[in-house]
Amino acid sequence: MARRLYFSLVGIVVLVSSLLAGNLFAGNVPALGLDLQGGASVTLQPEGEFTPSALAQAVDIISQRVNALGVSEPEITRQGDNVVVNLPGVNDQQKALDIIGRQGELLLRPVLQAGTLNTDTSTTVAGSPTTILGSDTTIPATDGGPGSVRARGAATTVPVVVSTSTTVAVVAATETTLPNIGVSEDTTDPNVNAVLMGQNGEAFLVGPAGASGKVFTNNAQAVINNGSWTVTVELRSGADGADLWNALTTKCFNRDATCPTARIAIALDGIVISAPTVQEAIFAGGNVQISGDFSQTEARDLAKILEFGAVPVKFKVATVQTVSPTLGKDSLRAAIISGIVGVLLVMAFFFVYYRMLTIVVVAGLVVSSGLLWSIIALISRTNGLALTLSGVAGIIVSIGVTVDSYVVFFERIKDELHAGKSLRSSAQRSFQLAWRTILAADTVSFLGALTLWYLTVGSVRGFAFFLGLSTVCDVIIAYFFTRPAVLLLARSKFLLGRKILGVALPEESAR
Numbered sequence: 001m002a003r004r005l006y007f008s009l010v011g012i013v014v015l016v017s018s019l020l021a022g023n024l025f026a027g028n029v030p031a032l033g034l035d036l037q038g039g040a041s042v043t044l045q046p047e048g049e050f051t052p053s054a055l056a057q058a059v060d061i062i063s064q065r066v067n068a069l070g071v072s073e074p075e076i077t078r079q080g081d082n083v084v085v086n087l088p089g090v091n092d093q094q095k096a097l098d099i100i101g102r103q104g105e106l107l108l109r110p111v112l113q114a115g116t117l118n119t120d121t122s123t124t125v126a127g128s129p130t131t132i133l134g135s136d137t138t139i140p141a142t143d144g145g146p147g148s149v150r151a152r153g154a155a156t157t158v159p160v161v162v163s164t165s166t167t168v169a170v171v172a173a174t175e176t177t178l179p180n181i182g183v184s185e186d187t188t189d190p191n192v193n194a195v196l197m198g199q200n201g202e203a204f205l206v207g208p209a210g211a212s213g214k215v216f217t218n219n220a221q222a223v224i225n226n227g228s229w230t231v232t233v234e235l236r237s238g239a240d241g242a243d244l245w246n247a248l249t250t251k252c253f254n255r256d257a258t259c260p261t262a263r264i265a266i267a268l269d270g271i272v273i274s275a276p277t278v279q280e281a282i283f284a285g286g287n288v289q290i291s292g293d294f295s296q297t298e299a300r301d302l303a304k305i306l307e308f309g310a311v312p313v314k315f316k317v318a319t320v321q322t323v324s325p326t327l328g329k330d331s332l333r334a335a336i337i338s339g340i341v342g343v344l345l346v347m348a349f350f351f352v353y354y355r356m357l358t359i360v361v362v363a364g365l366v367v368s369s370g371l372l373w374s375i376i377a378l379i380s381r382t383n384g385l386a387l388t389l390s391g392v393a394g395i396i397v398s399i400g401v402t403v404d405s406y407v408v409f410f411e412r413i414k415d416e417l418h419a420g421k422s423l424r425s426s427a428q429r430s431f432q433l434a435w436r437t438i439l440a441a442d443t444v445s446f447l448g449a450l451t452l453w454y455l456t457v458g459s460v461r462g463f464a465f466f467l468g469l470s471t472v473c474d475v476i477i478a479y480f481f482t483r484p485a486v487l488l489l490a491r492s493k494f495l496l497g498r499k500i501l502g503v504a505l506p507e508e509s510a511r
Helices: 002-026 052-068 093-100 242-254 296-310 325-354 358-383 389-418 423-455 459-491
Strands: 039-047 075-079 082-088 106-115 137-140 148-151 160-163 194-198 203-206 221-225 228-234 264-268 271-274 287-294 314-323
Touching (some): 002 358, 002 459, 039 052, 052 075, 052 296, 106 242, 203 264, 271 296, 325 358, 325 389, 358 459, 389 459
Parallel strands (some): 194 271
Antiparallel strands (some): 075 082, 106 203, 106 264, 137 148, 194 203, 264 271
16 A cells, blocks of 8 residues: 555656756757746638638638747637737737738739849849849839839740649749839739749749639649649639630730740739649639649649638738737736735735645645646647646646645544544545545636636636646646645654644654
């Protein structure tokens, strides 16, 4: 019996110590939420008609944008149809708000020229000095900016877009002479010419959008065709789907002045995701296949973007809140101080009322705190969990749950001692009776936290999560630490002749 008690006590202490050491060695610490370190909170409200799947995909796209900002532990949640984006510790709040507030509509734009950018000139295009390397074709820069842009087609392997079941052939863009055209700095305006950057450093001079992602249905897939990854998607029927697409592909297939390279740039937020060459003028079957030297990840990413572009959700910024770093630090300091004061008051009460057994309570709270800290730090690192002010409140409230467990156990022991039984037999019997009460009380607390977490959003959900997590930790510590610690103390000579729980122990009662 004693061996099992020692194994349980030492095992939980070693486990918690190992978790603490591992997290510290890996640099894992609990991430602080917006209200504890400052930052920005943006509430986005969808406009127009949309489907639940489109809204879910929109949240994924927003998450990708926020992650690209390098924000530490961002929090993107849904409150009904609204999307709340919390950006703790963000340095450039205006940049973050601009990126989050973009509409994210997928545009299909004819490629006028493609090449690489040279930033060694004074020409200003799309907000930075740029020149598309090339031939003698001259394209005036944006009004208000000196110099000019020179262009030449890129002789590189590019994806092709064909109707399903057509043999795929890889083609290279060709050099084309263009008339002088104006270039806008706004890379997301669908009605003007612009210079857009590709994901691999290629630059594209594109014309006004011939269509949007709405021409596609939401069934884009990445599949293997003839040993290579391709992306397939169906066209919507009618004037807003196949008719728009076929009008654009006919121009590009014929290489007229509006699409001399035969390429279509698939652009999202002013970035060219892919620029396939058109191999069919009319897609009578309504099926589109985009092929090229895609990896599995690239094909799936493109399919996801096409699927999102088929049902884009437009948002407006409903509310914007900012929390200064100073206010966040003050909130954190107040939370820490309140927690420490609460624990000290509880320990003072225990020392007066339960005397020597207070050392078990102190040690149990230390082990429980170490376990809770390690779990929060690990989840913060792996799943982006952020500790907020409401979460701190949940942890502080959970101290009361933990204290209740000790009170129930110790009061049972006290009743047994008053009945004239020895400390050893009292401790063993008391835990068996108290464990049911502890488990029932913690179950009620956990179910309450679970209900709050499921039915609420925002800060209340954070409170519920940390309260539930702390309750689970209390059950673990009560069984694997408090139980063996008290039972081993009851078997030892340490308490012989001492007064515990208001009852003086004769030396024989401890045996």
